[in-house]
Amino acid sequence: MMGNYMWQIKKISILRLAQGESIFVNGNDLLAFEPSVRWDIKLMKKKVSGMLAGGLFNVKLEGAGLVAITSHYEPLTLIVQPGDSVYTDPNATVAWSGDLKTEFVTDVSFKTFIGRGSGESIQMKFTGSGFVVVQPFEEVYTTNGNQG
Template sequence: MVNRYSIEEFIKNTEQVDKGEGFFELETPRILEVNLDGLVWAKSGAMISYSGKIKFEREGLLENGIGHMFKKAFTGEGATLMKANGKGKLYLADSGKKIIILNLQNEAIHVNGNDLLAFETSIKHNIKLMKKVAGMMAGGLFNVRCEGTGMIAITSHYEPLTLRVTPGNPVITDPNATVAWSGNLQPEFQTDISLKTFVGRGSGESIQMRFEGDGFVIVQPFEEVNMQVSSS
């Protein structure tokens, strides 16, 4: 069924509306509005519009010390984080993915580098290298540990599912479908040769993430399969 609008009707049905929700506001399920008065971190390339006086700057390779050096491979497409600084309204989106706002209360969460959209400056971020899944994920070399008190926005293809991890009941996930996991969990990587005929991996193997302990894992019903990660 084709929806038909007059121009006036279309504007009324789609125009931006202030909801008064604060710093991060979901303008639509797939567009994040940042009511900016200062600084915010965001995924480079995620800006779709802004109003006001806002300046953008890519994160320097050594800005947060040698431990944060990650060259060009943050998302698998050469993108990094950017800083948006100023006062105005900033609109962020990422390939039409669903956006989830999480309000951390002195907590930590690990987010797949491809699924972190934005976060407040009160959140400490530390980029972690996952060598064993190099080339397997879209940006799969990296996940980002976000810790502290403040808001972060993560993305998911379609509706995410959260799986509880309890002692003695590990959860196994496909790295390409894994969005985030609780800060206290440290996944192990395992190879399941028996699955090699069911997956289209160039290596002929299935690499999985194994979570053990007490926490949660967020997965999406979509595999962000293989974009070659640059190391230059």
């Protein structure tokens, strides 16, 4: 029976926020945070893209304290620098620096519609200075709440 639930096992990573720092976390990947950390639920701007990023909502956390996030397997941290944008798969994006600008970009062509596309049709674009945490696993969300 345990084999059916192996996809639910996630790695826990602890982040330390300094005073004045903030981070956005996919709501499905936020485990816990200290009482000193302020939080707010943020609605994604594009509903379709937001659903691809794990739901319509992400949690903005700010202030000094510890934050526990989860990911499938070992997370990868990508550094974003001015003039050097980072693109991620919304379904693999776990968290990002609060100062980054985000937008959704699409690469839809005729090949996409006939199944010959060579990558993700919708990506998250990050610009500015900060970091993005991704997981080597694409979370798929269904209407009955199961993911995998």
